Amino acid sequence: MSRGANPVSLRRRPSRTVPATIAAVCVTAVGVSLAWAGIARLVDGAWPSFVGWTHRHVGDLTWGSTAAIALAIVLALVGLVLLVSALAPGRPNAYVIDDSDLSSDKVGSTEFVMTRKAVAKLATAHAHQVSGVDSVSATVTGRAVRLTVSSPSAQRDELAQSVTTAVREALDAVRLTPTPTVTATVRTTQP
Amino acid sequence: MRVFSSGLNRTWLAIIGLVVLLTGAVATMVATGLFATVLSGSARTSVPASGDHLLEPGATDFFANQGVIIGTAVLGIVLALLGLAWLVAQVPHTRSAAPLRLRDDAATGLTSATSAVLADVVVADLETLPDVTSASAVLRGSASRPQLTLKLTASDRSDVRALLSSVQTGPVSRLAGALDTTLEHLGVQVDVSPERRTSDSVTL
Numbered sequence: 046m047s048r049g050a051n052p053v054s055l056r057r058r059p060s061r062t063v064p065a066t067i068a069a070v071c072v073t074a075v076g077v078s079l080a081w082a083g084i085a086r087l088v089d090g091a092w093p094s095f096v097g098w099t100h101r102h103v104g105d106l107t108w109g110s111t112a113a114i115a116l117a118i119v120l121a122l123v124g125l126v127l128l129v130s131a132l133a134p135g136r137p138n139a140y141v142i143d144d145s146d147l148s149s150d151k152v153g154s155t156e157f158v159m160t161r162k163a164v165a166k167l168a169t170a171h172a173h174q175v176s177g178v179d180s181v182s183a184t185v186t187g188r189a190v191r192l193t194v195s196s197p198s199a200q201r202d203e204l205a206q207s208v209t210t211a212v213r214e215a216l217d218a219v220r221l222t223p224t225p226t227v228t229a230t231v232r233t234t235q236p
Numbered sequence: 237m238r239v240f241s242s243g244l245n246r247t248w249l250a251i252i253g254l255v256v257l258l259t260g261a262v263a264t265m266v267a268t269g270l271f272a273t274v275l276s277g278s279a280r281t282s283v284p285a286s287g288d289h290l291l292e293p294g295a296t297d298f299f300a301n302q303g304v305i306i307g308t309a310v311l312g313i314v315l316a317l318l319g320l321a322w323l324v325a326q327v328p329h330t331r332s333a334a335p336l337r338l339r340d341d342a343a344t345g346l347t348s349a350t351s352a353v354l355a356d357v358v359v360a361d362l363e364t365l366p367d368v369t370s371a372s373a374v375l376r377g378s379a380s381r382p383q384l385t386l387k388l389t390a391s392d393r394s395d396v397r398a399l400l401s402s403v404q405t406g407p408v409s410r411l412a413g414a415l416d417t418t419l420e421h422l423g424v425q426v427d428v429s430p431e432r433r434t435s436d437s438v439t440l
Contacts, residue, residue: 052376052383052420052421052423053237053239053331053376053383053385053423054423055237055385055423055424055425057240057242058242059242060240060241060242060245061242061245061246061249062240062245062326064245064249065241065244065245065248065249065322065326066323066326068248068249068252068322069319069320069322069323069326070319070323071319072252072315072318072319072322073315073316073319073320073323074319075312075315075319076311076312076313076314076315076316076317076318076319077312077316078312079308079309079311079312079315080309080312080313080315080316081312082308082309082312083305083306083307083308083309083310083311083312084309086305086308086309087305087306087309092299100291100296103290103291104289104290104291104295105289106289106290107286107287107288107289107290108266108267108284108285108286108287108288108289108290109267109269109285109286109287110267113263113267113290114264114267114268116263117260117263117264117266117267118260118264119260120256120259120260120263121256121257121259121260121261121263121264122260123256123260124252124253124254124255124256124257124258124259124260124261125253125257126253127249127250127252127253127256127257128249128250128253128254128257129253130249130253131245131246131247131249131250131253132246132250139425142396142397142400142426144400147397147400147401147404149404149405149408149409149422150418151404151408151409151412151413151418151419152404152408152412152418152419152421152422153418153419153420153421153422154420154421154422155421155422155423155424156421156422156423156424157400157423157424157426158423158424158425158426159396159425159426159427159428160425160426160427162427163426163427163428166392166427166428166429166430167392167428170392170393170428170430171392218395218396218397219396219397220397
């Protein structure tokens with residue numbers, strides 16, 4: 046089979062790089078410690094000092110002690126965090142652009158996406174074009190675009206409606222899937 | 237446009253998480269005495285009592301065994317190698333195509349091109365399009381089944397759908413013509429950059 050036979054999807058969920066890196070470092074550290082201890086015991090005939098330290102401190106603990114219970118609970122919580130980080134789907138990084146009328150006889154399959162960051166920039170740019178808008182910030186989730194607008198205008202509801210309409214028209218023109226809901230909140234600033 | 241080891245991360249995090257969670261849960265039940273109340277008969281006697289030490293006195297003899305020492309070293313080496321391999325897998329990669337053999341008949345001559353050269357040509361072609369402020373491309377697959385992934389940065393005032401259409405009829409079509417085949421897959425990630433605006437001055 047040729048390399049890269051399966052197309053690489055541009056719309057993806059978080060890759061869990063941070064928890065995976067932390068877990069990989071821990072696995073490597075445990076592995077190096079065990080290998081070091083085992084090889085040192087084989088070569089020198091004695092366990093390294095850190096094994097003795099661990100043996101003294103863990104060996105002195107009893108099952109019913111507070112430290113042992115705390116250690117067990119921490120272990121269970123760490124396991125739970127790792128499991129949740131693996132199973133939680135996470136937000137996709139991008140919206141799909143509808144490609145139903147963008148077919149070409151030179152291309153088999155297509156995938157067009159716009160990242161959430163790009164959607165935020167597009168929404169901000171079109172909100173800026175509305176008269177009376179001073180500054181805009183946009184938060185984009187998997188299904189919604191929330192705009193926070195600063196304006197000297199006291200007519201907050203009318204301005205919010207105008208901004209929402211302008212941004213919705215701009216996003217509808219791109220034909221994002223799923224279609225995000227657009228909401229705007231206007232804060233009046235001193236002129 | 238790079239490939240991340242998402243599946244690998246999720247699988248190993250789930251396996252390690254489950255093992256650690258079960259170990260912690262069982263240890264908590266043993267430490268709090270819950271485990272002994274759940275079990276009955278002879279099974280109950282095998283559960284450590286709250287006054288027992290975590291490491292029994294026999295543990296020292298157990299770890300003096302030559303087989304256990306060798307097993308510890310081997311287990312450590314395996315874990316260290318697996319951990320390092322997992323760390324290396326965190327580096328994202330482009331998975332771009334090997335040099336494409338456009339003509340591979342030895343009698344008439346061989347023609348090959350690296351995927352990076354073809355991607356550079358596509359990028360140069362894309363950047364001639366109006367509204368495209370920057371672009372990057374990765375060519376994957378093979379000469380007979382090429383897959384093209386593009387990242388386009390467009391002006392925030394551009395018509396995105398018209399731009400995608402012109403990308404297909406222009407640079408993508410020309411690449412397919414050069415390779416003398418249809419592209420198996422085209423992926424485009426659209427980014428947006430703000431149009432330069434002038435302010436603080438009005439010309440009448």
